[in-house]
Amino acid sequence: MTELLQEQQTEKSELLQKAIQAKQASAVLAKSTTKQKNNALRTISTHLLEEQAYILEENSKDVEAGRQNGMSESLVDRLQLDPLRLKDMADALIQLTKLADPVGEVLEKWERPNGLTMSKIRVPLGVVGMIYEARPNVTVDASSLCLKTGNAVVLRGSSTAIHSNKAIVSVIRGALEKTDLPVESVQLLEDTSREAASHMFKLNQYLDVLIPRGGAKLIQTVVQNSTVPVLETGAGNCHIYIDETADLKMAIAIALNAKTQRPSVCNSCESILVHKAWAEKHLPQLLAALQEQQVKIHGDQEVQKLSPNVIPAVEGDWGTEYLGLEVALKTVDGIGEAIDHINTYGTKHSEAIISSNSENVDQFFMEIDAAAVYHNASTRFTDGFEFGFGAEIGISTQKLHARGPMGLPALTSTKYIVRGNGQIK
Amino acid sequence: MTELLQEQQTEKSELLQKAIQAKQASAVLAKSTTKQKNNALRTISTHLLEEQAYILEENSKDVEAGRQNGMSESLVDRLQLDPLRLKDMADALIQLTKLADPVGEVLEKWERPNGLTMSKIRVPLGVVGMIYEARPNVTVDASSLCLKTGNAVVLRGSSTAIHSNKAIVSVIRGALEKTDLPVESVQLLEDTSREAASHMFKLNQYLDVLIPRGGAKLIQTVVQNSTVPVLETGAGNCHIYIDETADLKMAIAIALNAKTQRPSVCNSCESILVHKAWAEKHLPQLLAALQEQQVKIHGDQEVQKLSPNVIPAVEGDWGTEYLGLEVALKTVDGIGEAIDHINTYGTKHSEAIISSNSENVDQFFMEIDAAAVYHNASTRFTDGFEFGFGAEIGISTQKLHARGPMGLPALTSTKYIVRGNGQIK
Numbered sequence: 001m002t003e004l005l006q007e008q009q010t011e012k013s014e015l016l017q018k019a020i021q022a023k024q025a026s027a028v029l030a031k032s033t034t035k036q037k038n039n040a041l042r043t044i045s046t047h048l049l050e051e052q053a054y055i056l057e058e059n060s061k062d063v064e065a066g067r068q069n070g071m072s073e074s075l076v077d078r079l080q081l082d083p084l085r086l087k088d089m090a091d092a093l094i095q096l097t098k099l100a101d102p103v104g105e106v107l108e109k110w111e112r113p114n115g116l117t118m119s120k121i122r123v124p125l126g127v128v129g130m131i132y133e134a135r136p137n138v139t140v141d142a143s144s145l146c147l148k149t150g151n152a153v154v155l156r157g158s159s160t161a162i163h164s165n166k167a168i169v170s171v172i173r174g175a176l177e178k179t180d181l182p183v184e185s186v187q188l189l190e191d192t193s194r195e196a197a198s199h200m201f202k203l204n205q206y207l208d209v210l211i212p213r214g215g216a217k218l219i220q221t222v223v224q225n226s227t228v229p230v231l232e233t234g235a236g237n238c239h240i241y242i243d244e245t246a247d248l249k250m251a252i253a254i255a256l257n258a259k260t261q262r263p264s265v266c267n268s269c270e271s272i273l274v275h276k277a278w279a280e281k282h283l284p285q286l287l288a289a290l291q292e293q294q295v296k297i298h299g300d301q302e303v304q305k306l307s308p309n310v311i312p313a314v315e316g317d318w319g320t321e322y323l324g325l326e327v328a329l330k331t332v333d334g335i336g337e338a339i340d341h342i343n344t345y346g347t348k349h350s351e352a353i354i355s356s357n358s359e360n361v362d363q364f365f366m367e368i369d370a371a372a373v374y375h376n377a378s379t380r381f382t383d384g385f386e387f388g389f390g391a392e393i394g395i396s397t398q399k400l401h402a403r404g405p406m407g408l409p410a411l412t413s414t415k416y417i418v419r420g421n422g423q424i425k
Numbered sequence: 426m427t428e429l430l431q432e433q434q435t436e437k438s439e440l441l442q443k444a445i446q447a448k449q450a451s452a453v454l455a456k457s458t459t460k461q462k463n464n465a466l467r468t469i470s471t472h473l474l475e476e477q478a479y480i481l482e483e484n485s486k487d488v489e490a491g492r493q494n495g496m497s498e499s500l501v502d503r504l505q506l507d508p509l510r511l512k513d514m515a516d517a518l519i520q521l522t523k524l525a526d527p528v529g530e531v532l533e534k535w536e537r538p539n540g541l542t543m544s545k546i547r548v549p550l551g552v553v554g555m556i557y558e559a560r561p562n563v564t565v566d567a568s569s570l571c572l573k574t575g576n577a578v579v580l581r582g583s584s585t586a587i588h589s590n591k592a593i594v595s596v597i598r599g600a601l602e603k604t605d606l607p608v609e610s611v612q613l614l615e616d617t618s619r620e621a622a623s624h625m626f627k628l629n630q631y632l633d634v635l636i637p638r639g640g641a642k643l644i645q646t647v648v649q650n651s652t653v654p655v656l657e658t659g660a661g662n663c664h665i666y667i668d669e670t671a672d673l674k675m676a677i678a679i680a681l682n683a684k685t686q687r688p689s690v691c692n693s694c695e696s697i698l699v700h701k702a703w704a705e706k707h708l709p710q711l712l713a714a715l716q717e718q719q720v721k722i723h724g725d726q727e728v729q730k731l732s733p734n735v736i737p738a739v740e741g742d743w744g745t746e747y748l749g750l751e752v753a754l755k756t757v758d759g760i761g762e763a764i765d766h767i768n769t770y771g772t773k774h775s776e777a778i779i780s781s782n783s784e785n786v787d788q789f790f791m792e793i794d795a796a797a798v799y800h801n802a803s804t805r806f807t808d809g810f811e812f813g814f815g816a817e818i819g820i821s822t823q824k825l826h827a828r829g830p831m832g833l834p835a836l837t838s839t840k841y842i843v844r845g846n847g848q849i850k
Contacts, residue, residue, distance in 0.1 A: 027768070031791050112813055113807070116802055126794070127826050208824050224631075224652050229825045250847040257849035291543025343452070365842050366456050369551070377541055384850070387841070388537055399550050399838035400654045401632050401826040413824035417790050420802025422675040424682035425811070
């Protein structure tokens with residue numbers, strides 16, 4: 001017991017010490033120039049490639065341990081690095097140098113009748129806390145996005161990726177030593193216990209924001225327990241609504257794409273709603289197309305009538321994120337029922353209507369409460385790169401600060417600069 | 426015990442029931458036109474004046490109870506309404522109709538190489554929870570700002586203002602009945618227990634944001650306990666730094682104004698930092714000017730040498746919000762020490778430098794971490810009206826979503842609208 005307590009004390013000190021170092025580094029980062037930051041990103045890119053053998057060796061320890069502990073192959077796939085993946089990570093750093101630096105941007109400028117001149121400029125957030133699962137690429141990704149936006153970062157990855165993360169962070173810090181940016185800008189918690197994470201949730205004095213990246217459970221744990229402001233990302237129970245006037249070929253192509261192109265991601269489709277009049281004519285074709293792609297269908301009674309291979313849908317299906325080749329399929333009486341259903345069961349992520357009726361499209365755009373609403377396009381486009389942001393920190397499903405795909409500006413705050421010549425109130 | 430549990434059940438039901446009603450109303454509000462919303466604000470304004478006698482009578486019950494329970498005169502003053510104050514509230518509603526409606530504003534619009542057209546538009550947040558102290562004017566203020574921005578509101582005021590709040594909300598709802606907006610848009614919790622507030626902190630399903638308005642303790646309770654995203658407002662430990670080259674008259678005028686013009690508010694000055702070279706020449710004049718206004722001075726050793734009436738400052742003084750005629754006064758070696766001190770003890774609210782050295786001003790603007798930084802002007806200007814926003818929900822001291830004085834746009838979120846013609850990924 002005493003040993004446990006002592007251990008917890010040490011754990012606490014590691015977090016506190018690193019958070020304080022990050023806070024101090026953030027003050028230097030905030031005044032670094034775009035040139036200094038881009039130079040650092042290029043240096044890190046070079047070092048990642050140069051230290052490839054070391055990183056891959058350390059990564060193989062995690063992979064081996066994962067396999068021994070019965071980690072699923074899909075998780076091993078996310079964990080495992082190879083020369084190509086490292087090359088992609090190094091390239092992404094170079095791409096990042098080409099994006100505009102949001103810090104210092106003047107968002108508004110105006111003068112008051114009393115002669116005060118006001119401007120609102122973008123500034124870094126300060127220190128970003130990242131809590132994520134066993135994906136070592138997030139270590140590079142989060143560090144580089146934070147550096148580009150002048151933020152220090154405290155990384156808390158999974159214990160199952162600890163060798164990889166330690167190796168990558170030591171390479172990043174080795175690179176930073178050769179630049180004008182403080183080495184202390186990037187901090188990795190080696191203690192991956194729950195206790196350390198819980199302490200991180202309450203570190204308002206040093207952390208300006210927490211960003212969880214991973215499954216719904218991880219994200220909810222952070223949202224439910226953190227007093228540090230959270231940028232919530234993730235969960236997507238996305239719908240495709242096929243309206244009465246939907247073009248047959250387009251509707252099937254979009255539904256298939258949204259469901260099957262990459263079923264494990266948050267912007268893939270989990271429920272298809274079909275207008276009854278469209279269903280009467282075309283539902284068999286839609287079902288055949290889905291079933292040809294091995295998609296299991298959980299259908300309502302109307303759907304069941306049309307196919308023997310349909311699993312009867314239960315209430316729980318409307319709110320399920322299958323994240324695989326399964327879909328819930330429901331017929332609706334019209335746009336009103338579709339909107340009600342989506343606003344009831346959706347996660348406010350991405351929602352699409354396939355329709356040739358512009359009034360219905362307008363109603364869908366107005367009444368659906370979601371980060372992104374689509375007409376005649378796949379929900380799979382909700383992504384910082386597809387939106388043209390050049391980088392993505394995640395897809396926000398909250399309404400404050402940032403909503404939808406988050407590019408670099410989501411990692412900034414603002415500051416009002418007021419110039420006077422003696423004004424008093 | 427059983428009775429208590431039953432009572433809690435009832436309390437819970439009141440909150441849940443009203444939150445659900447607010448959520449339903451928010452869907453109607455989100456599609457209300459600017460004309461409908463302004464019409465509602467005008468109707469409420471008229472009703473507040475027509476029902477003046479009723480509101481004042483109910484208010485007098487709170488005032489009487491407050492006095493009987495030993496409420497301080499300054500709190501009674503905040504609680505008490507009179508015909509003039511009601512007239513001001515009614516006028517503010519009319520002013521609000523003249524401000525631009527942020528909802529529907531197109532913030533960005535662009536096209537992607539694949540032909541998708543994207544736009545980012547402002548939308549209401551949904552349901553706003555307000556938790557505030559015994560100021561009935563906040564009841565009108567919060568309701569009207571929320572209605573203007575298409576949000577429903579759940580109000581949780583103080584038990585000491587419950588008669589006033591019930592009267593005001595019944596008048597507002599009576600007015601709404603005559604308009605196109607749902608009566609359920611404005612909800613008042615009659616249960617003012619801590620339990621009901623605690624339950625409100627966790628109502629993520631129905632509340633999109635919580636805004637606490639009141640003292641530091643109330644705000645911290647909400648920040649520390651809420652899983653609903655919070656817009657943190659309030660605490661201000663603001664500094665005036667008088668640099669070596671500061672103009673004598675200007676420095677004294679600004680320091681006096683920032684300290685004494687309204688000492689009880691968050692943007693008033695709590696600490697004055699003085700460059701040693703300036704202090705050597707001018708400190709006695711600054712001390713005399715402050716003491717003439719009955720300001721108690723907590724000074725460091727240098728300051729103590731110059732005046733027998735200075736209270737020796739202790740470490741705690743640098744972080745104290747006096748909110749009265751008291752100030753901490755410290756001499757510093759230069760701009761670096763001033764910045765370090767402010768970033769250590771400040772609350773990131775409003776900070777001013779008085780200087781004729783433009784390099785120092787630039788350094789102050791760059792390195793001070795605060796919502797608003799001033800050159801040669803009083804910190805008292807940090808206020809939505811002084812900034813020209815026409816309305817203010819509060820002054821945010823957090824970095825996410827909104828920072829500094831918050832106008833109507835702070836009560837909105839955004840939504841991406843994507844139009845395609847069959848695009849798939």
